[in-house]
């Protein structure tokens with residue numbers, strides 16, 4: 691079939707684990723995906739599609755992830771160090787029997803990414819980095835609970851920030867919401883990317899092309915790549931059970947990034963302009979979508 695696996699017989703149990711016969715369950719779904727694949731469209735393999743039990747597991751993971759971000763929100767302010775944020779997230783997460791997904795991920799040394807002002811993403815928390823009145827910071831939290839991954843990030847404005855920074859943070863949130871509005875079965879990943887990008891560009895900003903959202907659930911980074919450089923109608927077809935993140939990185943200046951930091955992680959805007967990001971995790975459902983983590 692479309693994912694290279696054998697098709698079950700009509701009276702076999704369905705592959706989704708529902709306990710129903712294949713013909714009463716995913717047969718017509720598979721025929722629809724096969725027809726799309728035959729047209730040359732990119733369709734998800736069945737291994738990417740989450741069962742109802744998977745979604746419940748992801749939600750339990752997300753409850754910890756969201757709780758950790760709420761914990762940060764209650765405490766962050768002028769004079770907080772990003773090293774303290776790392777300890778808050780680490781301790782909050784492990785106290786609930788979960789694992790901070792960034793810790794040791796491909797050698798990442800901390801439990802959360804903290805990206806301040808012109809840092810686009812993957813900022814490494816440090817006790818030497820003190821947040822000051824007027825800073826904007828992205829706190830990107832990812833959690834593993836019972837093997838299920840959740841991932842979301844928020845912007846925090848430290849004390850009073852100037853109107854331009856506030857606008858960047860707000861527009862970036864609206865960009866995510868515009869992407870979310872495109873998530874429905876039989877749409878395309880590119881519909882999400884274009885809608886999110888247009889909100890940013892209409893406000894005079896640009897979106898980073900090298901990074902984007904990603905499938906997630908049973909692993910940290912799964913297919914599809916959710917590009918914000920993509921156009922409507924492009925990329926993977928959205929089908930019920932697909933779970934991915936929407937996480938545009940919006941630059942106040944040019945889209946280009948600088949990845950030359952010797953720590954191998956910290957990504958900055960090439961022109962030194964400010965940048966912002968929000969991230970949510972969403973599931974495609976039978977009739978639309980469900981936000982799992984925000």
Ligand code: MF3
Pocket residue numbers: 791792793795798803812830831832841842
């Ligand atoms: N939430 C980020 C992502 O979507 C987390 C990166 S973790 C790091 O990929 F360890 F790679 F920094």
Ligand code: CO
Pocket residue numbers: 841903904935937969
């Ligand atoms: Co992510």
